[in-house]
Amino acid sequence: MFNLQTRLEEPFALNKSRQTDSFVPSAFVGRDKDSAKIISLLLSTNGQQKVEVIPILGIGGLGKTALSQQIYNDERVSSYFQLKSWICVPDNFDETLVVKRILESLTEDKVGDLQLQTLKSKLKNKMDNKKFLFVLDDVWDNGDYESNWDSLMSFLWNVGAVGSKIIITTRIRSVANLMATKGVEPHELQGLSKQDSWTLFKHVTFKGEAMEGGERFVRAGEAIVGRCVGVPLAIRAMAGILSSKRNVVDWEALRDKQARLDRVDTDKRILATLRLSYDNLPSHLKPCFAYCSLFPKDCVIDVKMLVQLWMGQGYINRGQLPSSHLYEVGVEYFKGMLSKSFFQESHEDQRGNVKNCKMHDLMHDLALEVAGEENITLKASNPMVDDDVDLDRLRHMSVDFGGVRRKSWPVPDSLPQATKLRTFLPANLDWEGMNVREGKGYEMFFSNMTSLRALSLYGGQMKVIPPSIHKLKRLRYLNLSRNGMETLPDEIIKLVNLQVLILDLCYELQELPQDMAKLSNLEFLSLLGCWRLRGLPLGIGKLTRLKELSTFVLGTEAKISELKDLDNLGGALSIKNLGLVKGRAEAKAAxxxxxxxLEALELEWNMLDSDNAAAGEEMTLEALEPHENLKKLKLQHYSGSSLPSWVSNSLKNVVIISLSRCGGLLYLPSLAPLVSLEELELYSLEGLEYIQIEEATSPSSSSSSSSSASNNNPQLLPRLKSLAIRHCNNLISWWSTSKIEVPLFPCLSALDIVDCPKLAWTPRFSVHMGKVKLSDVRSDLLGEFAASLPPPHSPTHSRFKELTIDGMEGLQVLPQELHPQLVSLESLCIQSCLDLTTLSPPASSEQHLAFSLYYCLPALRCLQMWGLMGLDCLPQWLQHSSHLRELRISYCHGLGCLPDWLPKLTMIETLQIKDCELLLPRLESRTAQDWHKVEHILNITINDKMVQRNGNYLELAGNDQHQEQEAEREEEEEDDHEVLPATSAQSSRYVLLLNYGKAAFL
Incomplete structure (x- = not known):
């Protein structure tokens, strides 16, 4: 299978230390000059065109993408551009798909299947005349790419700010020349120098450690590196092979094999070099690599799914570790291949597990080559199976839905003849899923393809799963997510080899078959988003091989005691309907x-539980103590008045705690022992009055203990990075008795306090405060917050960069205590403070404090004012903010004019004014009263309309009435998809803002 070569080798054994070393970050070698040159072009302001395109040209494997990533993540670049987006361009350059991907990247959300004009309208609103950097990675000359590119550039030219840039990477010179801005030469990437190539090779081979071995090692290594002709991908591949070989004979053997490639053309030599790396893979990894050809180029590969699919095909062997789970061994397979550069761009989740990765284009070409006729990927847009495909030899099939707007897929007429097919997978599907046309399509999978081991019908829109599914006796992986069935057929329990069953987002699913316990080989059962599931069947606890069970729904059958023997459970577990648990003993049986x-645990009660259930819920929660290894804990709809002692005493390793809608909770236990806690979220705790954090020095402590604490420099929650307290209407203070005198949260980088109208401030915060939002709280809280911070010249001074002040009733002036704390502030947003009349200091010392305030705002880059009805002028200190780049003013109806000193702010690039009824007439034309004050600003938007340099409003395509109506119609269709409902508090908040905005037009 897969044209594999067999060779003698040692039995596979996991080497934990080597696998850990394999994740040392790879060095970025030899591209400093390239990086500096392109960054200089990006930041240049000389002779700017509105949108400039900079191509990076080079053969495959040279590192065009890696270089672009290095530039994209550079701090100078990130601070210079207001919007950034990274797009992997499909082989056929399609404007609709590219615009959609840009929009999804900027919104971090899926946008559905919309027409191009609607997508452009949404993207225009998101871009909001901001300066952007887009990277279009791996552009080809397939299809009608020229006209698509021209149309895209015409649009981006009109919606972006002056100074916007686009980087494209391509292997094709004609593409680079076409897309480059006039006067900009494509940056042609060359191979690494001999010295840089050797440095990269040593880094990958020895993981940053000193090179071992004598002169023979060096000579062999240098010869191998020399034949990689400076191509980083080839160097990494060769180094990956040799990283596990410490015998010089092996190095020389690889050198001699590589020498035979000297006769191969240069353009084919890189792929041939990669083939050498494949030939040197252990035999158990070769089919795993070949299987990856099913994932289209540029596809983000979910590592968990990949390993599960390998399991389903029987590629994973426990070898010398019979007690290990197949999945764990499979993860080690993946890590081994990642260390050898067969995968790249891997990302980890919050728990440190590798979440996803990609495969380089050339590696994908190699996978296709070694897979041969056994693997095929069909394009959903052209699903015909070529006549030259030998269906009798076909084993694995995927369907690429990338770039297909409508996801309905007709099953090829010849496909039922592929009776030996072992895998069927849709790839590049978005949230809509796949719709196999009704009729013979589904039945064909269940009746004809009885050799299937892995089957995914994600998003198939099936209302009923046919009983014929029992014919798939060999099936080990089954994904029926996002289908519309209410039940599964009882026949599914005959799939006794099933290891993975995924039923995510089956919103209509109400019950599982009664005899699920017969699926004795099941290791993964995922039920995420199955909101109507009434419970799990009796006997589910007999599935003792389960490694992950996403959701345990208590109902009339399965009790919580079913969890007793599922000691192999890992990942995340959500237990719902805990109100059905009767007493401490029943809960403890779990x-x-x-x-x-188990890494993450969510415990959820029914929000309709009776008011007198609190005592019972407290006993239940006390008995549900998790293992100390737990990393994340979330409680929902818990009505008890207190939390159990184990929250403080046992969770030494917990990283995230979220308490949501626990209305009866009156106080929290001491959180001081939670030394690993990084995120704390308190949401809608209506009964909470105090946050108890008291295991530290306080005035009531003895003098000796106080002295000791002081000497040891105590800190509370030393790793906390994010603190969010939202909709806690009765929260009064952080503690009810003593006052902590030691700094809190020295690593805090994000603070979000929303809708806590009674909260009084008392903590002392420390350094690293990056982002602060105070919304719908007492107006005097702002001053108390500022006073609680360390003094400006203190070594623990908080240097936060973003401050949002929202909805503070009664706030008339910014408190004097706040001014010295703004030394590092880059973004200030003040909105919906209807009583605020000035942003200047108190009048008694205005002149003195105005200049001191200026000195405290040396870094300010963005000032946003929204809904400040009492504001009648901009503050005088603003004229000294020499680094200000953005000024956005909306719904400030009292603002009568712009100041005469505004032209002094020469760094301003963006001015946005919306619905300021006194100000707008002064900017309606070049002859208007205030126009001369803003004409130096490159990017001006007035009432959502961009201004051309001649002063006329520029109507964008998205403003056309017909297109607006079309956009609204498509948005209504998109809203038909079932989504999570917003909370009532959130909904009412948005309605108020929208209504307020409309009132400004009346």
């Missing part, structure tokens, strides 16, 4: 403290 692999 034995959660015997599940050391």
């Amino acid at each position: 034995s959660l403290n015997r599940k050391p692999n």
Whole structure:
């Protein structure tokens, strides 16, 4: 299978230390000059065109993408551009798909299947005349790319700010020349120098350690590197092979094999070099690599799914570790291949597990080559199976839905003849899923393809799963996510080899088959988003091989005691309907403290539980103590008045705690022991009055203990990075008795306090405060917050960069205590403070404090004012903010004119004014009263309309009435998809803002 070569080798054994070393970050070598040159072009302001395109040209494997990533993530670049987006361009350059991907990247959300004009309208609103940097990675000359590119550039030219840039990477010179801005030469990437190539090779081979071995090692290594002709991908591949070989004979053997490639043309030599790396893979990894050809180029590969698919095909062997789970061994397979550069761009989740990755284009070409006729990927837009495909030899099939707007897929007429097919997968699907046309399509999978081991019908829109599914006796992986069935057929329990069953987002699913316990080989059962599931069947606890069970719904059958023997459970577990648990003994039977692999635990009660259930819920929660290894804990709809002692005493390793809608909770236990806590979220805790954090020095402590604490420099929650307290209407203070005198949260970088109208401030914060939002709180809280911070010249001074002040009733002036704390502030947003009349200091010392305030705002780059009805002028100190780049003013109806000193702010690039009824007439034309004050600004938007340099409003395509109506119609269709409902508090908040905005037009 897969044209594999067999060779003698040692039995596979996991080497934990080597696998850990394999994740040392790879060096970025030899591109400093390239990086500096392109960054200089990006930041240049000389002779700017509105949108400038900079192509990076080079053969495959040279590192065009890696160089672009290095530039994209550079701090100078990130601070210079207001918007950034990275797009992997499909082989056929399609404007609709590119615009959609840009929009999804900027909004971090899927946007559905919309027409191009609607997508452009949405993107225009998102871009909002801001300066952007887009990277279009791996552009080809397929299809009608020229006209698509011209149309895209015409649009971006009109919606972006002056100084916007686009980087494209391509292997094709004609593409680079076409897309480059006039006067900009494509940056042609060359191979690494001999010295840089050797440096990269040593880094990958020895993981940053000193090179071992004598002169023979060096000579062999230098010869191998020399034949990689400076191509980083080839160097990494060769180094990956040799990283596990410490015998010089092996190095010389690889050198001699590589020498035979000297006769191969240069353009084919890189792929041939990669083939050498494949030939040197252990035999158990070769089919795993070949299988990856099913994932289209540029596809983000979910590592968990990939390993599960390998399991389903029987590629994973426990070898010398019979007690290990197949999945764990498979993860080690993946890590081994990642260390050898067969995968790249890997990302980890919050728990440190590798979440996804990509495969380089040339590696994908190699996978296609070694897979041969056994693997095929069909394009959903052209689903015909070529006549030259030998269906009898076909084993694995995927369907690429990338770039297909409508996801309905007709099953090829010849496909039922592929009776030996072992895999069927849709790839590049978005949230809509796939719709196999009704009729013979689904039945064909269940009746004809009885050799299937892995089947995904994600988004198939099936209302009923046919009973014929039982014919798939060999099936080990089954994904039926996002289908519309209410039940599964009882026949599914005959799939006794099933290891993975995924039923995510099956919103209509109400019950599982009664005899699920017969699926004795099941290791993964995922039920995320199955909101109507009434419960799990009796006997589910007999599935003792389960490694992950996403959701345990208590109902009339399965009790929580079913969890007792599922001690192998890992990942995340959500237990719902805990109100059905009867007493402490029943809860304790779940034995959660015997599940050391469990990383995340969500405990949810029914929000309709009776008011007198609090005592019972407290006993239940006390008995549900998890293992100390737990990393994340979330409680929802808990009505008890207190939390159990184990929250403080046992969760030494917990990183995230979220308490949501726990209305009966009156106080929290001491959080001081939670030394690993990084994120704390308190949401809608209506009964909470105090946050108890008291295990530290306080005035009531003895003098000796106080002295000791002081000497040891105590800090509370030393790793906390994010603190969010939202909609806690009765929260009064942080503690009810003593006042902590030691700094809190020294690593805090994000603070979000929303809708806590009674909260009084008392903590002392420390350094690293990056982003602060105070919304719908007492107006005097702002001053108390500022006073609680360390003094400006203190070594623990808080240097936050973003401050948002929202909805503070009664706030008339910014408190004097706040001014010295703004030394590092880059963004200030003040909105919906209807009583605020000035941003200047108190009148008694205005002249003195105005200049001191200026000195405290040396870094300010963005000032946003929204809904400040009492504001009648801009503050005088603003004229000294020499680094200000953005000024955005909306719904400030009292603002009568712009100041005469505004032209002094020469760094301003963006001015946005919306619905300021006194100000707008002064800017309606070049002859208007205030026009001369803003004509130096490159990017001006007035009432959502961009201004050309001649002063006339520029109507964008998205402003056309017909197109607006079309956009609204498509948005209504998009809203038909089922989504999570917003909370009532959120909904009412948005309605108020929208209504307020409309009132400004009346």
